[in-house]
Amino acid sequence: MEPVGGGGGASSAAERYRAEAARAFQHYLDRAAPHTAGRWAGTLLAAAVYALRVYYVQGFYVVSYGLGIYLLNLLIGFLSPMVDPELEALDQAGPALPTRGNDEFKPFIRRLPEFKFWYAITKAFCVAFVMTFFSVFDVPVFWPILLCYWIVLFVLTMKRQILHMVKYKYVPFSMGKQKYGGKKGPSTSGSKE
Numbered sequence: 665m666e667p668v669g670g671g672g673g674a675s676s677a678a679e680r681y682r683a684e685a686a687r688a689f690q691h692y693l694d695r696a697a698p699h700t701a702g703r704w705a706g707t708l709l710a711a712a713v714y715a716l717r718v719y720y721v722q723g724f725y726v727v728s729y730g731l732g733i734y735l736l737n738l739l740i741g742f743l744s745p746m747v748d749p750e751l752e753a754l755d756q757a758g759p760a761l762p763t764r765g766n767d768e769f770k771p772f773i774r775r776l777p778e779f780k781f782w783y784a785i786t787k788a789f790c791v792a793f794v795m796t797f798f799s800v801f802d803v804p805v806f807w808p809i810l811l812c813y814w815i816v817l818f819v820l821t822m823k824r825q826i827l828h829m830v831k832y833k834y835v836p837f838s839m840g841k842q843k844y845g846g847k848k849g850p851s852t853s854g855s856k857e
Contacts, residue, residue: 741776
């Protein structure tokens with residue numbers, strides 16, 4: 665039942681507009697999904713615009729540090745398998761990565777798929793860029809300390825992730841289609857006439 669004041673018309677029009685905008689945005693996201701190189705080029709452009717903004721303003725280092733921590737968190741999710749092999753070894757229920765040579769092949773499924781990884785990174789750069797227009801986020805700080813701390817955090821985190829990859833023998837990247845040896849035809853190199 666509609667309220668007597670007639671205020672429901674404005675809110676329903678706003679809801680319709682919001683739903684239509686969300687639908688159009690999702691349509692463009694869906695159209696961009698197969699264009700991986702173009703999407704990442706746009707993200708690199710957004711990162712460059714953000715870096716130039718921070719460079720010319722000479723501030724917002726805490727925002728940049730927070731952005732770096734968030735990007736590191738996303739990278740760990742992108743490099744990690746959906747099912748952690750350590751927990752899988754304890755549970756033994758469901759698919760897991762092969763840990764021995766005689767295990768059957770199980771494909772690498774990321775905890776954070778590439779599209780969601782790209783979308784989160786792009787959104788993070790856009791939000792950080794908008795934050796540089798508000799002086800409340802420009803906290804005075806000695807930025808070399810933040811940079812050194814972030815580098816140490818990155819190195820330690822990547823070391824732990826690489827050791828995890830080596831221990832459980834998975835590689836989160838695949839370059840092109842795999843080629844298998846298969847059957848070989850008769851060899852002509854060893855025959856002499």
